[in-house]
Amino acid sequence: MTQSTSSLGVIGLGNVGEPLLQLLAATGHQVVGVDSDREALDRVDRRLRSLGLKDPSVTLSDDPAALATAGLVVEAVDEDLAVKSAVLRSLHELCPPETVLVTTTALLPLSHLAAASGRPHATLGLRLAVPPAAGGTVEPVRTALSSDRGADVLDAVLEGCGLRRAAFGAAPAADATALVLAFANRAAALAASGEVGRDSIDTAMRLGCGLPVGPLELLDRIGLDTARATLAALHETTGDDAFAPAPVLAELAARGRTGRKARAGFHDYDECGDRAPAERPDGDAPVADRVTSVGVLGSGAMARGIAEVMASAGMRTVLVARDRRKAEAALAAIGDSLTRAVRRGRVTPEARGAALELLVPASDVAAVAECDLVVEAVVEDLAVKRRLFAELGRHCKPSTVLATTTSSLPVTACAVASGRPGQVVGMHFFNPAPVMRLVEVVSTEVSDEAAVSLAREVCSRLGKTVVGCGDRAGFIVNYLLFPYLADAIRLLERPDTDIVATDETVQQGYGFPMGPFLLLDTIGLDVSVAILRRLHEEFATRDFASPVILERLVADGALGRKNGRGFHTARWSRAERTAGVLG
Incomplete structure (x- = not known):
């Protein structure tokens, strides 16, 4: 790092400025933080002291003159062109000619801000998808007039505070921001509806999709006021109602709950x-031993995974397939899966042997008649499921709880078909069931509380986290996930959309395990079409409509990873196409 950057400044100690100041202080920089709000300064001072970072190397002030000797100053004030321009201009007049100015604008034109600053050669941008954190990804941005020296100084500072540099590009960054904020906006509206608890929403999306934080906590980190302003700008520009800020954002902000910076937003x-500490997500139940035997209907990947975890938890498990050969093949596949788990150190050889002894193959639904719980995991076809539940209603003992693993079909329809609707619940496992920790336990309007409680108890024995929800299409995860995926596909209506760059920006910028196009390939384009069609039947809005491009790809035989034809066709090797998928 050059000598001129020995003193660094941050002006605007909000959602971005405060965590950046903390990073700089934690990595040993001499840093000055400036904000006109005394309450903000007091808040930052308390947090620095709590983190053990408040020492003579950190100066906090409400006077911009404190920045007069800084070698680099980061501007992180409100996202307003006039406000940012005025702050940058004042810094130009205050600081020495060699001082580098950096703006954290998310949407405003950097070239305009650089020109307004009075030192366009030494004004750069810092693009952040989320507030900075150690090991996080940021993008330093130059204009046509930026000097190499200014870029080098900024790069040295980023490296010195442990931030990784990326090169997203303006268009992919804007697309990623729009996709993720629309997704989080829908989550905010769902939370405000009262149908699902805020902790359940975040837990479901974090565990069901592998996100680093849930969408409501993400909004808290961005700042509810900042997120609302960005959404409003997108709504005004595009006219797309997906960006119309959920009213709850303004309602919470009006109460001072603007997010993490204020210690209160959707969460505290x-x-x-x-x-x-969060509330337990919608009722994780204590472990109980009321269930000693379980039936699993089906022989596909989901049925095999569920049977494996049930037997591994010590329950006698009857797996029913269409014929004996399929049932025995399913048990052999479970044995192979447990062998792989032994090799990875997740299961002991003794535990593998004990689980296999508890697995029973069958080809007749009557084989599950005495089971305490029966889980249906057959094809996602309502007519097929209704026929099976009618059989289960006739064959199973009166106390047996019946569960469907459907991800999008109405649980109530299965309940009615059984003739014992109070005993029917949804247990939506995620694939692969032995690995994924989440189960959505779905209750209908007539589900007996005892049946719901038993389903939760079983999930606890399996080591799963339960989120509860009502019988609504898509439950929690698919209801929020698939409009986001559909939004991504609609980007392809624009000829300059870069699939790879968009995926990488969502992944690196927001920490998602994979971008939307890669996730669509992994889930399966045909599966995605089916889920979107079901959601659209229920909600009938553009958000849930299956995009024409997706429909045409599926009609042409493009199914994604499983047949090597999807959005990322070239990346799928034969081994990847035949491997298990997260769906």
């Missing part, structure tokens, strides 16, 4: 900015 936070 402690002085250090860590989440306060």
